[in-house]
Amino acid sequence: MKIQKICCIGAGYVGGPTMAVIAKQCPDITVTVVDINEARIAAWNDENVDNIPVYEPGLSAVVAEARGRNLFFSTDVDKAIDEAEMIFISVNTPTKTYGEGKGQAADLKWIELCARQIARVAQGDKIVVEKSTLPVRTASTLKDILTHTGNGLNFQILSNPEFLAEGTAVDDLMNPDRVLIGGDQTEEGKNAIEALVNVYARWVPKDRILTTNVWSSELSKLTANAYLAQRVSSINSLSELCEHTEADVNEVARAIGTDSRIGPKFLKASVGFGGSCFQKDILNLVYISRTYGLHEVADYWEQVIIMNDHQKRRFAKKIIRNLYNTVSGKKIAFLGWAFKKDTNDTRESAAIYVADHLLNEQSKIAVYDPKVTEKQIFSDLDYLGSRSPEENRKQLQAEKDPYKVCKGSHAVAVLTEWDEFKSYDWQKIYDSMLKPAHIFDGRNLLDKEALKAIGFQVHAIGSTN
Numbered sequence: 001m002k003i004q005k006i007c008c009i010g011a012g013y014v015g016g017p018t019m020a021v022i023a024k025q026c027p028d029i030t031v032t033v034v035d036i037n038e039a040r041i042a043a044w045n046d047e048n049v050d051n052i053p054v055y056e057p058g059l060s061a062v063v064a065e066a067r068g069r070n071l072f073f074s075t076d077v078d079k080a081i082d083e084a085e086m087i088f089i090s091v092n093t094p095t096k097t098y099g100e101g102k103g104q105a106a107d108l109k110w111i112e113l114c115a116r117q118i119a120r121v122a123q124g125d126k127i128v129v130e131k132s133t134l135p136v137r138t139a140s141t142l143k144d145i146l147t148h149t150g151n152g153l154n155f156q157i158l159s160n161p162e163f164l165a166e167g168t169a170v171d172d173l174m175n176p177d178r179v180l181i182g183g184d185q186t187e188e189g190k191n192a193i194e195a196l197v198n199v200y201a202r203w204v205p206k207d208r209i210l211t212t213n214v215w216s217s218e219l220s221k222l223t224a225n226a227y228l229a230q231r232v233s234s235i236n237s238l239s240e241l242c243e244h245t246e247a248d249v250n251e252v253a254r255a256i257g258t259d260s261r262i263g264p265k266f267l268k269a270s271v272g273f274g275g276s277c278f279q280k281d282i283l284n285l286v287y288i289s290r291t292y293g294l295h296e297v298a299d300y301w302e303q304v305i306i307m308n309d310h311q312k313r314r315f316a317k318k319i320i321r322n323l324y325n326t327v328s329g330k331k332i333a334f335l336g337w338a339f340k341k342d343t344n345d346t347r348e349s350a351a352i353y354v355a356d357h358l359l360n361e362q363s364k365i366a367v368y369d370p371k372v373t374e375k376q377i378f379s380d381l382d383y384l385g386s387r388s389p390e391e392n393r394k395q396l397q398a399e400k401d402p403y404k405v406c407k408g409s410h411a412v413a414v415l416t417e418w419d420e421f422k423s424y425d426w427q428k429i430y431d432s433m434l435k436p437a438h439i440f441d442g443r444n445l446l447d448k449e450a451l452k453a454i455g456f457q458v459h460a461i462g463s464t465n
Helices: 015-025 038-042 057-064 077-083 109-121 138-150 169-174 189-198 215-242 251-258 278-291 295-322 352-358 376-386 390-394 402-406 419-423 425-433 448-454
Strands: 005-008 030-034 071-074 086-089 126-130 155-159 180-181 208-214 331-333 364-368 396-398 411-412 439-440 458-462
Touching: 005 015, 005 077, 005 208, 015 030, 015 057, 015 071, 015 086, 015 169, 015 419, 057 169, 057 331, 071 077, 077 425, 086 109, 086 155, 086 189, 109 126, 126 138, 126 189, 138 155, 138 215, 155 251, 155 352, 155 402, 169 458, 180 189, 180 215, 189 448, 208 215, 215 251, 215 295, 215 411, 251 396, 295 352, 295 411, 295 458, 331 352, 331 390, 352 364, 352 376, 352 390, 376 396, 390 396, 402 425, 425 448, 448 458
Parallel strands: 005 030, 005 086, 030 071, 086 126, 126 155, 180 208, 331 364, 331 411, 364 396, 411 439, 439 458
Antiparallel strands: 155 180
16 A cells, blocks of 8 residues: 555644654655644744744755645544544653543543544544654554544554654654554455555655554653663762762763763763653553552652652752752753754653742742743743742743843752853853852753852752862
């Protein structure tokens, strides 16, 4: 089966970039990305491609090349579903905040709504592709809904999890380590798998396209993120030990990273991991394990989250302790709000939780991030519900000038590893701050010795300074 029309439900951080790259690499396939959020679709269609809602290096150029040729963004979900042979589901699957599984299980209500909409609209057979990160056996839920409400049509469900990293999404999509496709091992299922394999094979070498059964594919995504998060929590746990000894976590990471059995990736100590996947996927793994009575397995993976939360809390406490055990009324400058550099995604960003802790201590916070809007910053804080929106706006301000953010502050906290922070005039910043001037480097980004020479009190993750 040769795919000619693809529909993707969900125009977020996965759906938008993934479909843009497919459209670029397959100019003969019509790709339509749909979303019920009119403002988001309007942003994807903005004449100035620099205004698209997802910031990723290189993404604007990809969208500019394909949009209007064979890449379209629309709110007409029914039309796109009806016309497509292959439908990707790339909607949000947040951790449940209510009911059974609250705080751990994935909330699949948007996935179910998509399935019911596909069943209602479809006039012919469809290949439905899970692109969202989902718990194991979600495909059976989709199959059940589509089979019983889909007018007797043939629906094949594939799992095609995304392994891109935000900040390098375009490169990851253009040159992936692997593409994973899971499906039923029936003749119809294998034909559906082959149809998707042929799409990716237009630019991905076939030996990098792995095919499995659908359950293995779903679990592989959760496992990959759990392993990566585990490495971050492991090095962060050692960073605290380093701060109480003469060891330096950067030197420890370099030493163990040269071991070919370990490797250097995801060994950079920080204030903690964030993003839409790591915490959600581990919690999902914990919930699944507990559901099957595998409590030791659940406890093992839950510790990765416990350590990550601890790292964020202790960073905030370190600021308080070094500012004479009180930050009440003191201005703390935050450099960075996104969960990592080269993205405007703030989901589960460490900055949110460090800010929340300091605001509870009645601190004043000023924030600068080159890609995150003031609206998003306040939305993140308001979502926590720790204070009223009015209190958040009274205690925190967002600025577009990093020097203004730092002026008159007691301390600067680096929460995101944006490269531009390294090139700032730190003498100018020092001169504008209250003394003693403190820097809390939550990303080990800055030159400690150069800052000390200026006169800063420097507190970096994983060293005794």
